[in-house]
Amino acid sequence: MSIAKALSNAVSGLTATARGTETVASNLANIMTPGYARREMAVSAQTMGGAGGGVRIDGITRVVNAGLMAEMRAAGSAQAEAATRLQFLNAAEDLIGLPGEAGGLGSALSGFQSALLEAGARPDDELRLANVLSSAQGLASRLNAASDAVQAMRGEADHAIARDVAALNTGLERVAYLNKRISIITAEGNDPSSLVDERQAVIDQISTIVPVQEIAREHGKVALFTTEGATLLDGSTPAQFGFAEMPQIAAGQTPDNSLMSRLVVNGAELSASQMRLFAGGSLQGHFSVRDELAPQLQQELDTLALDLHDRLASAAADPTIGAGGAGFFTDGGSRADLSTVVGLAGRLSVNAALDPTQGGDLWRIRSGTGAATAGPAGDTAQLNRLTAALDKAQAAPATGVLLGNATLAQRIAGLESLTSTRRVSVEADSAIRNSRYETISGRFMADGVDSDAEMQKLLEYEQAYAANARVIQAIEEMMDQILRL
Known part of the structure; x- marks a missing residue:
């Protein structure tokens, strides 16, 4: 993998983690807001020239159980x-x-x-x-x-x-x-x-x-x-x-x-x-x-x-x-x-x-x-x-x-x-x-924002951010070595 491709992959990863962190923050901030539906970030692998090219953000989706609602x-x-x-x-x-x-x-x-x-x-x-x-x-x-x-x-x-x-x-x-x-x-x-x-x-x-x-x-x-x-x-x-x-x-x-x-x-x-x-x-x-x-x-x-x-x-x-x-x-x-x-x-x-x-x-x-x-x-x-x-x-x-x-x-x-x-x-x-209403509304709320699950996601985004940042740091060190030759 070339240095440019590695850098592109890492930058796309940082962008995705930043957007994911914003989604988690929005979920936690609106956990008690009536009508608010949990957001999830949809991502997929991005390809460049037939090879892996990092992560693509497909959008933010609202997660609602329509039948339960x-x-x-x-x-x-x-x-x-x-x-x-x-x-x-x-x-x-x-x-x-x-x-x-x-x-x-x-x-x-x-x-x-x-x-x-x-x-x-x-x-x-x-x-x-x-x-x-x-x-x-x-x-x-x-x-x-x-x-x-x-x-x-x-x-x-x-x-x-x-x-x-x-x-x-x-x-x-x-x-x-x-x-x-x-x-x-x-x-x-x-x-x-x-x-x-x-x-x-x-x-x-x-x-x-x-x-x-x-x-x-x-x-x-x-x-x-x-x-x-x-x-x-x-x-x-x-x-x-x-x-x-x-x-x-x-x-x-x-x-x-x-x-x-x-x-x-x-x-x-x-x-x-x-x-x-x-x-x-x-x-x-x-x-x-x-x-x-x-x-x-x-x-x-x-x-x-x-x-x-x-x-x-x-x-x-x-x-x-x-x-x-x-x-x-x-x-x-x-x-x-x-x-x-x-x-x-x-x-x-x-x-x-x-x-x-x-x-x-x-x-x-x-x-x-x-x-x-x-x-x-x-x-x-x-x-x-x-x-x-x-x-x-x-x-x-x-x-x-x-x-x-x-x-x-x-x-x-x-x-x-x-x-x-x-x-x-x-x-x-x-x-x-x-x-019946209390039971169903309780199930509906449980299907909404779960603060524990959101904090778990936040930890995962933190780890992903650290990994991508480490790749960029490694690339920087490699470029420094090349420039010193």
Whole structure:
């Protein structure tokens, strides 16, 4: 081998070790950077005139396990959806309360029943009658507050959908822009790895909103589809998503009977069946809360309110109420019925005829809501009828929820149990999805930058540098000897 060829080989080796050292430094510096993929330097033997000519740097490659990344994104979408549902069900359980828990519906009913029993023991005591009124108002207020909270959570879900749609549009626009930049940089022969890292991080964020499939296209570009096949981005222009946020949502409002919006794609609003194309992720979770979970809870509260109303408005509970007359509890001052049950939990109130602050009289609690004159102060019959009506096992109003015969206390206990069961079920599902995501993301991270492996490479580059430097030193010594001849 000639001296010139040996020098060329050594210089190419030094160049390769310098570039490799830069790659290791970049990997170690970005070990915790989201979306960063490990870099590896690709080299091959260089030939000159049919003989070895040192080392050629073929480029810097990003090392990413595409299959594992797709699994991680799918697991992240599922995790986000379950977390959204669980957040609502935790709040729902707090609204309904647990058996014996202060502030719950069961506790409010117990307070009302206890007040009726105490008043029945001393019907002449106006303080006890006032306690019946106060506890009844507390029960109605608890139902009102629960109903208002459910609608507020629907409004929050509606607002969250608008946020997700805005983030989805922004993310897709960014991916489209990065596609163009990566394509240009690749065509120029430069390394687009940093932009590819950024694009990966953006797609990861999008995948928490809707599950994403990433398909490679020419010149380093990618196309994005949902797992159900809807196109998000395929080409230079992403799909445009829209959503009309509601300023306020009332009980009973749905996308079919109001201005409430479903997802709009490229100017066309999706039907209920088409929404499955975007199933999974936080977006579906928020739609489920707004259109399924919250309305279901509202129906149950309305049925409970109608059951309470009907028990104390029956002729058996209060013979003084005329046909169609308002009973102990009213729907905004009127008698409630099945046709007006929607939103009743938010409107239920104690009859003004029983409330002295509204021009009523406490003695009507003892004598009957529709009584024209006060009966005997010691008459317990009406109070006993009210108590018996609450304790009677009877069928629930025909709303399709809270089925079976039960007392009112059993009805509330059943709703408490049902709400807790739903929360436990989704919590278990959420725990499974969290575990799966953590496992897959752990495997993905382990497949990324390994600091020990990078330090081992650094030592190898150091040894290679020393060897090439020693060759150059030897050549220098040889040249010195030749020049001294």
